[in-house]
Amino acid sequence: MKKALVVLLSLLCVMSSVLFAGGSSEGSSGEIVLDFPTWQAEEGGFALFWKDMVEQFEASHPNVKINMTQIPFNQFTDILITRYSANDAPDITHIASRFFEQFASQGWFENLDPYFEEAGILEDWTSLQSSMVYNGHNEGLLVLGYGFVLYYNEQILNEAGVSVPTTVDELKDAILAIEALGNPDISAFGVTTMQHSNTYQDFSNFVVGEGSTLIKDGKYNLTSPEVIKAAEDYNFVASRAPKGVSTEMLRQLFVDGKVAMIIDGSFVVPLLETADEDIKPYLKVAKTPFDYTPGTISNSLHMSANLSDERKALVWEFMQQVASPENQILYANYTQGPCGRLSSSEGISDPMIAFMNEVGADTRSILPDSANLMRNYSRFTDTVITYVLQLQNEGADVAGIMAALEADLLKNSLEP
Amino acid sequence: MTHRKLRRSGLYLLLIALLVVLLFPIYWTFQSSITPSRLILSTNPPLLPIELDMTAYADVILRRPILLWLGNTMLISIVATFVGIVLSLLAGYSLSRFRTAGNKIMGFLLLLSRMLPASLIVIPVYMMFSGAKMINSYTALILMNITNIIPFSAWMMKGYYDSIPRELEEAANIDGCNWYGAFTKVVLPLTLPGIAAVSIYSLILCWNEFLYARTLAYDQARWVFTVGLASFIGEHSINWSQIMAGGILFIIPLVIAFVFLEPFLVGGLASGSVKG
Amino acid sequence: MNKPKVNQKTILAYGLLLPAFIMCAVFIVYPVIVTLLNSFRPGATMSMSRNRELEFSLSVYKDVITDPVIWTTFGRSFVYLFGSLFPSYFLGLGTALLLNKSFGGRRVFRTLVILPWAIPGVVASIMFLWMGDATYGIFNYLLKSVGLIDAYKAWFFDEELVMFSVILPTIWKGYPFFTITLLAALQSIPLDLYEAAEVDGCNSVRKFWHITRPEILEASVLALILNGLWSFKQFDIIYSTTKGGPGVATTTIAIEIYNEAFRYFDICKASVEGIIALAMCAIVVRIFYPLMTREGK
Numbered sequence: 002m003k004k005a006l007v008v009l010l011s012l013l014c015v016m017s018s019v020l021f022a023g024g025s026s027e028g029s030s031g032e033i034v035l036d037f038p039t040w041q042a043e044e045g046g047f048a049l050f051w052k053d054m055v056e057q058f059e060a061s062h063p064n065v066k067i068n069m070t071q072i073p074f075n076q077f078t079d080i081l082i083t084r085y086s087a088n089d090a091p092d093i094t095h096i097a098s099r100f101f102e103q104f105a106s107q108g109w110f111e112n113l114d115p116y117f118e119e120a121g122i123l124e125d126w127t128s129l130q131s132s133m134v135y136n137g138h139n140e141g142l143l144v145l146g147y148g149f150v151l152y153y154n155e156q157i158l159n160e161a162g163v164s165v166p167t168t169v170d171e172l173k174d175a176i177l178a179i180e181a182l183g184n185p186d187i188s189a190f191g192v193t194t195m196q197h198s199n200t201y202q203d204f205s206n207f208v209v210g211e212g213s214t215l216i217k218d219g220k221y222n223l224t225s226p227e228v229i230k231a232a233e234d235y236n237f238v239a240s241r242a243p244k245g246v247s248t249e250m251l252r253q254l255f256v257d258g259k260v261a262m263i264i265d266g267s268f269v270v271p272l273l274e275t276a277d278e279d280i281k282p283y284l285k286v287a288k289t290p291f292d293y294t295p296g297t298i299s300n301s302l303h304m305s306a307n308l309s310d311e312r313k314a315l316v317w318e319f320m321q322q323v324a325s326p327e328n329q330i331l332y333a334n335y336t337q338g339p340c341g342r343l344s345s346s347e348g349i350s351d352p353m354i355a356f357m358n359e360v361g362a363d364t365r366s367i368l369p370d371s372a373n374l375m376r377n378y379s380r381f382t383d384t385v386i387t388y389v390l391q392l393q394n395e396g397a398d399v400a401g402i403m404a405a406l407e408a409d410l411l412k413n414s415l416e417p
Numbered sequence: 418m419t420h421r422k423l424r425r426s427g428l429y430l431l432l433i434a435l436l437v438v439l440l441f442p443i444y445w446t447f448q449s450s451i452t453p454s455r456l457i458l459s460t461n462p463p464l465l466p467i468e469l470d471m472t473a474y475a476d477v478i479l480r481r482p483i484l485l486w487l488g489n490t491m492l493i494s495i496v497a498t499f500v501g502i503v504l505s506l507l508a509g510y511s512l513s514r515f516r517t518a519g520n521k522i523m524g525f526l527l528l529l530s531r532m533l534p535a536s537l538i539v540i541p542v543y544m545m546f547s548g549a550k551m552i553n554s555y556t557a558l559i560l561m562n563i564t565n566i567i568p569f570s571a572w573m574m575k576g577y578y579d580s581i582p583r584e585l586e587e588a589a590n591i592d593g594c595n596w597y598g599a600f601t602k603v604v605l606p607l608t609l610p611g612i613a614a615v616s617i618y619s620l621i622l623c624w625n626e627f628l629y630a631r632t633l634a635y636d637q638a639r640w641v642f643t644v645g646l647a648s649f650i651g652e653h654s655i656n657w658s659q660i661m662a663g664g665i666l667f668i669i670p671l672v673i674a675f676v677f678l679e680p681f682l683v684g685g686l687a688s689g690s691v692k693g
Numbered sequence: 694m695n696k697p698k699v700n701q702k703t704i705l706a707y708g709l710l711l712p713a714f715i716m717c718a719v720f721i722v723y724p725v726i727v728t729l730l731n732s733f734r735p736g737a738t739m740s741m742s743r744n745r746e747l748e749f750s751l752s753v754y755k756d757v758i759t760d761p762v763i764w765t766t767f768g769r770s771f772v773y774l775f776g777s778l779f780p781s782y783f784l785g786l787g788t789a790l791l792l793n794k795s796f797g798g799r800r801v802f803r804t805l806v807i808l809p810w811a812i813p814g815v816v817a818s819i820m821f822l823w824m825g826d827a828t829y830g831i832f833n834y835l836l837k838s839v840g841l842i843d844a845y846k847a848w849f850f851d852e853e854l855v856m857f858s859v860i861l862p863t864i865w866k867g868y869p870f871f872t873i874t875l876l877a878a879l880q881s882i883p884l885d886l887y888e889a890a891e892v893d894g895c896n897s898v899r900k901f902w903h904i905t906r907p908e909i910l911e912a913s914v915l916a917l918i919l920n921g922l923w924s925f926k927q928f929d930i931i932y933s934t935t936k937g938g939p940g941v942a943t944t945t946i947a948i949e950i951y952n953e954a955f956r957y958f959d960i961c962k963a964s965v966e967g968i969i970a971l972a973m974c975a976i977v978v979r980i981f982y983p984l985m986t987r988e989g990k
Binding site: 043044075080185252272 | 453455458459460539631636637644647651652653654655
Binding site: 425428429431432435436439440442443445446449457458459460461462504505507508510511512514515516517519520521523524525526527528529530531532533534535536537538540541542544545560561563564567568569571572573576577579580596608610611613614617618621624625627642643646647650655657660661663664667668671672675676679680682 | 702703705706707708709710711712713714716717718720721723724725727728739741742788791794796800802803804805806807808809810811812813814815816817819820821823824826828829831834862865868870873874876877878880881908911912915918919922923926928929946947950951954955963964967970971974975978979982985986987
C-alpha cells in the first residue's frame with residue numbers, strides 16, 4: 002500500500018517535470034518572443050493580414066519572434082481580463098474596441114500619445130480614433146473602424162416591386178411590400194432580437210442615422226421628439242423582424258436568402274461568398290437608408306503598461322508597421338473593408354472595397370459621447386438593451402419606454 | 418405467459434418512446450451536420466436525412482487539428498480520471514469506515530470546494546499557475562480536473578462502501594488479512610458498479626471540461642476538444658454544420674468508453690454473491 | 694505491549710483521506726481567500742495584487758443584502774435550481790428503474806440514455822437555441838404539427854417562456870447523472886430482499902416503496918446535493934443561450950456574478966455575492982449532512 006502510494010507520487014512528479022511546458026518568453030540565445038494572442042489568427046482576410054505582419058516584422062527584426070496564437074472569439078475578452086488581472090498581460094494586446102474603456106479604467110494600457118506624435122500618425126487616421134482616448138490621451142491604435150451599410154437581396158426586392166430604399170420611409174414601404182408577398186419563410190428586415198451587444202447598435206443606428214444623438218449637451222436626449230421618432234422607426238422594423246435571433250444567425254439567414262435586408266458592418270462581405278450559387282448574384286450592398294451613415298469601432302491594438310522598456314519599443318514598432326501606408330492598403334485589400342489610414346483609399350482599386358472605405362470615412366459614431374458611459378459601457382448598454390428589447394414588440398409604448406429607460410439609467414448612476 | 422409478454426412489449430414501447438424524446442436533440446445535431454443550414458433553418462425543415470452531405474465532417478477532420486484536440490483531451494481525461502479515482506477510492510473508504518470528527522469536517526469541506534461560483538475561482542487559479550509558470554501545461558489541467566472529480570467520487574464511493582457489511586472485512590481480518598488485503602480482495606470487487614459509475618462520471622466531467630481548459634491552456638498546441646469546438650464560433654459568423662459535426666465526433670470516444678465500462682455497472686451484491 | 698488500536702485507526706483514517714483532501718483544498722483555499730478579501734474591499738480593482746492597500750469595509754455587504762434586486766436574482770436561481778433538479782431526478786430514477794430490469798438490448802439502451810450527458814455544453818446550447826427558434830425552430834414546427842400549440846412561440850425571447858426554455862436543456866443534460874448513480878445504487882440492493890417480498894405477496898409498488906426507496910435514499914440525497922450544487926452554479930447553458938436575458942429574465946446569481954466581475958469590473962460586489970452564495974450552499978449541505986453521514990449498515 003505504501004509502496005503503491007510512493008510509486009504514484011513519484012509518477013506524478015516525473016509527469017509534472019516532463020509535461021509542464023510553460024511558455025518561455027526568452028527563446029534561444031537571447032531571442033525575444035512577443036506574445037500576440039488574437040482571435041483573427043486563423044481564418045479569413047484578417048488572418049492573412051496578421052500573418053503578413055508577423056512575417057514582415059520577423060524579417061526586419063532578426064532577434065525577435067512573434068508568437069501569434071488563436072483564441073476562440075467568444076472566449077477572448079474573458080481570457081484577456083483574466084491575464085491582465087493576474088498581471089500576466091500579453092505583449093501585443095489586440096481587443097474588440099468596445100471593451101477599451103473598461104480595460105483602460107484599470108490603468109492597464111500605456112499612454113501612446115508620445116509615440117503617435119513622433120510618428121505623426123493621427124493626422125492621417127480615421128476620426129473614430131477619438132474613441133481610443135482615455136483621460137485625455139490615446140491609449141490604443143484603432144485598427145478597424147467602419148460605417149454600417151445596407152445588405153439587400155435584389156431578387157426579393159424585385160419580386161416585391163420595390164427598389165433599394167434610400168430613406169427610412171422607403172425602407173418601411175419596402176418592408177410592407179415584401180410582407181405582402183405572403184411567403185412565411187422570408188422576412189423583410191432583420192435586427193438582432195436577443196440579449197446581444199448588437200441590439201444596442203441596431204437601435205443606435207436609427208438614432209444616429211436620422212441625425213440625432215442619445216446624449217445632447219451632456220444630458221440624455223432620450224425623450225426628445227427626434228429620438229422618439231427614431232425609436233418609433235426602430236419599433237416598426239424590429240416588430241416585424243424574426244424573433245429570438247442572434248446576429249450570427251441573422252447573417253446566416255440573410256446569406257441563405259431568408260431575410261431580405263439587414264444593416265451591418267463591412268465584415269459580412271466575405272460571408273456573402275458562402276451563399277448558395279443561385280442566391281449569391283442577388284446579394285448586394287448599398288448605403289444605409291439614413292440621412293447620415295452611422296459608424297462604430299471594431300478592434301484595436303494596445304500596449305500593456307507593465308512591459309519592459311525594450312518590449313514597449315518593439316511593440317510600438319509593430320504598431321507602426323501595421324499603420325504604414327503600404328500595409329494599410331494591404332489591410333483594406335485582405336479584409337475587403339475599410340482601413341484606418343485615410344489616404345489609403347487612393348490606392349484601392351476594387352470598387353466594393355473602395356465603397357466600404359468611402360462609407361467608413363464619413364460616419365457618425367454611435368458610441369455615447371460621455372466618458373462615464375464609455376467607462377461603464379457594459380452596464381450602460383445592458384440597461385439600454387433591456388428597454389430596446391421591449392421596443393421590439395408590436396404596439397409598444399415608445400415614448401413610455403424611452404422615459405422609463407432614462408429614469409432607469411439615472412437611477413443607476415449612469416449619467417452622461 | 419401472455420401477461421409477461423405484454424409487460425415486456427409495454428416496457429420496450431415505453432423505452433423507445435422515451436429514447437425518441439430524449440435523444441431527439443442529438444438526432445437533430447446529427448441531422449444538422451449532414452444537411453445544409455439553409456434547409457435546417459427554415460420553416461419546413463426536413464425531419465429525415467435527404468442527402469448525406471458529409472462536407473461538414475470532411476472540413477472538420479481535414480482542416481482542423483482534430484486529432485491533436487482528441488489526443489490532448491484523452492491524455493488529460495485518462496490521467497485525471499485514474500488519479501482522481503484512486504484518491505477517491507481511498508478517501509471514500511475512510512469516510513465510510515472511520516467517523517472521526519476530523520473526517521466529518523474534511524468530508525464537508527470537500528463539498529464546499531464545489532460551492533464557489535466559477536467566475537470567482539478562475540482569476541485566482543490563473544494567478545496560482547501563472548506564478549508557478551505552469552500555464553499552458555498538461556499538468557495544470559490534469560490537477561484541476563482531479564479537483565473536479567474528487568468531491569463527488571469520494572462521497573459516492575462512501576455510499577457504496579456503506580452498503581457493504583463490515584462483517585465481511587472482519588471475516589477477512591480473522592483469515593489473516595490486514596485492512597489493505599480486506600479492502601482489495603473483499604470490498605473493492607463488490608463495489609465494482611460504484612467504481613464503474615464514478616469512472617464514467619469522471620471521464621465525462623473531464624471530457625466536457627471547458628472553463629479551466631480555455632483559461633489555463635489557451636495555446637493551440639494544448640487545446641482540448643471543447644476549446645476546439647468553441648473555435649468554430651467566429652467573430653462574425655458561426656459555421657453551424659461544422660460545429661454540429663464536431664459535436665457528434667466529440668461523443669464517439671465517450672460512447673466507446675461507455676460501452677467498455679457499462680458491463681461493470683452490473684454486479685456487486687445484486688448478483689447474489691453475498692447473502693444479505 | 695499493545696499499541697492502542699485507536700491511534701493506528703486514526704492514522705489510517707486520516708492517511709486515506711488526506712491526499713484527496715489536500716488535492717482539493719490546495720486549489721480552492723486560495724480562491725476562497727482572495728474572494729473573501731476582495732469582498733471586504735469596496736472599490737477593489739481587477740488587478741488583484743494591487744488590492745492589498747485598500748481598507749476593509751462591510752459596506753458592500755450591507756448594500757447587497759439590502760438590495761431587493763439581488764434577492765430577486767437569488768429567487769430566480771432557486772426557480773431555476775428546483776425547476777431543473779427535481780424533474781432531472783425523477784427522470785433519472787424512472788430510466789434507472791427501467792434499465793435495472795433485465796431484457797434484451799439493455800446495454801444498447803443504457804448507452805443511448807446517457808448520451809445527453811456526453812454532448813458538450815457549447816454544442817447543446819446552440820442546438821437548443823436553434824430548435825427553439827421563434828421562426829425557424831423545429832420545436833415549434835413539431836409542436837404545431839401535433840396540435841399542442843396553435844402559434845409559433847418565441848421560446849428564448851418571450852419573458853414568460855424563457856426560464857422554462859433554459860431549464861429544459863439543464864434537465865436534458867442533468868438526468869443521465871441520476872440515471873447512472875441510481876442505477877449503480879439499485880444494483881447493490883441484494884436480490885434476496887425482492888425474492889422474500891415476492892414470497893410475501895408484495896406487488897411492484899409496495900416493493901418499490903418498502904425496499905427500493907430506503908436502499909437508494911442515501912445515494913439519492915447525495916446525488917441531489919451534488920447535482921443541486923452544479924445547477925445552482927450553472928453558467929454555461931444559460932449564458933450561451935440567453936446571456937441572462939431578455940433583460941434579466943434568466944439572470945441567476947451565477948450570471949450576475951459573472952457580469953459584475955467580467956463585464957462591469959466590480960470585483961468587490963461580485964465577491965460579496967459569491968460569498969453569500971457559498972454561505973447559502975454551505976448551510977443547506979450542513980442541514981442535510983447528518984442524513985449523508987448516517988452510519989452504514
